[in-house]
Amino acid sequence: MSLARRKFLQLLGLLGAPTVFLLVFFFGPLLIMLVYSFLTPGLYGGVDWIFSHLNYGRILGWADTRYEKFDPVYIAIFLRSLRLAALTVLASLLVCYPAAFWISRMRPGLRDFAIFLVTLPFFVSLIVRLFAWVLILRPTGFLNQGLMGLGLTDAPIEFLYTDFAVILGMTYVFIPFMFLPLYGSIEKLDMAQIEASSDLGATRLQTFRKVILPATMPGIVGGSVITFIPALGNFIVPSVLGGAKVLMIGNLIEQQFLSARNWPFGSALAMLVMTAVLVLLIAQFRLAGREERS
């Protein structure tokens, strides 16, 4: 067997399984979605194999038939989802960054226990946890009773069924996603560098900006990306805590596939989300590549 051939086989062995995995579980569904987004809805769900570009026309501005009409509301919902997802990332970053720092400085036994606690919510059904938040946030709920008991407010504050509740709920759900990558990069932080920085006269803020922040940037970016993507497509949190009134793109897609029986339009909306996610991922790779080079 020639060297070239052996190398080829080795490479095939190494890359074969992940390639098949990607083809079957990533490109396959994506391709089905792409094809469906250019078809006509079947009467009772599914699709009719008749080409149509109107599913995109409804979103982007050129559809005007009895059933397919352009409405700027779809773009508005998409933009709102982007905003809510971005705020969720920001909120979880603000919670997780100090927490990861603090936990990484604990003694080992306690540290492992703390990390276990962060992942503990995964052991309970998401729906149950979200309904617990309903009990906390509703007007006669624990939070309002607490605030009124302390005399901080006279009347109950509207927490439930607001943007705030949705961002709070998503932050709560995605904290472990943000925490783990952040913890990974903060734990590896070289204390000697921080000491050197302050020895050389840097203020605490300067040390943070010039030493700590760049060193933990991979964790920040990684955590942000894997929080942002599921937050963007989430439909359970807005449905339970937003009262289905804070409509996100995920709710709209769910509606198309179930109650509205319009799979092609749902597919077109899903493609919109996929495009946004892909643009984000490409941007992240570009950014990461540039950082490595510099």
Add this chain to the structure above:
Amino acid sequence: MKKLHLAATTALILAPLAASAETLSLYNWGDYINPAVLEAFTEETGIEVTLDSYGSNEEMLAKIQAGATGYDIVFPSVHMHDIMFQLGLLAKTHIGKAPGFENIDPQFVRAKTDPDAEYCLPYAWGNVGIVYNKALAGDIKSWADFFALGAEGKKITLLDDLRETIGIGLIVNGNSVNSTDPDEVEAAADYIIDHIAGVTAFTYDSVPQVISGDVAAAHWYVGANLYVSENPDTIGYIIPEEGATMYQEDICVLESAPNKEAAQKFLEFYLKPEIAAMNVEQQMNGTPNKPAQALIPEAIAANETIYPSQDVMDKLQIFEDLGRDLQLYNSEWTRIKTAQ
């Protein structure tokens, strides 16, 4: 039609019988059959019953269409019964010719595709009205009163269901809930949007909030009577004066049923008045079984919101399948959901 929006699918295995391996698999709405009925069936026939649940007609259809097998019986609403017939998913049972079918009030054999009940057995029916907190909402009687609460700054909720909620607008405007006129559908959506101020959420989980007083009144099902009977001083249920929607589910056997014989036995079993009455006792909804009416508890039989007078019955509208025209409702629904 039932309350479990995010249907936790539960498998309930009742009364395991060591001797018999025969089973009947039901696929039903969440909390939509009295477990005692299933126990009685197992006792009589020796057939074990398993029960899975779904949260909407569409969810059930999507699963069956996607090839879910192993279910013998489903409980579609009348319009979904029609759809499933057209898709060839239902099996013939000739239940309309079975002894005991004379118990069924013929006005409930509603499905257009099944006028002689060759396929399915009418199961239960009810209406969709308003459950309200007596202290907060006062003595409300109509949709106008309901939305007036919102205008006063009190909180109300609507169902997270496009046809039910747009249906209110259609009823108030005096149109059919099966309208396919784009202008009528748009006007109905406009009615809801004009009154959106007090609507705090679109949700199925509203009864606990009405009881606790977080919400003054909620668009909900006749099944609320179950909670009214537990909290008679706190909450009430009404069918609004302008009219309301009604629903009916039928018991259907699937073409793909692994045990058609047991399914047939279940349909025949459910024709018995005492069984239908046993179900009503726990479900607090309507039964199409005429002799069963005499067997149900007086409190339920005399409740005008469960068994309304003919005048009120005439104002109840049932959904039909809209085919393609469902898309008219789809886009208006998005408009309602994004109006603040």
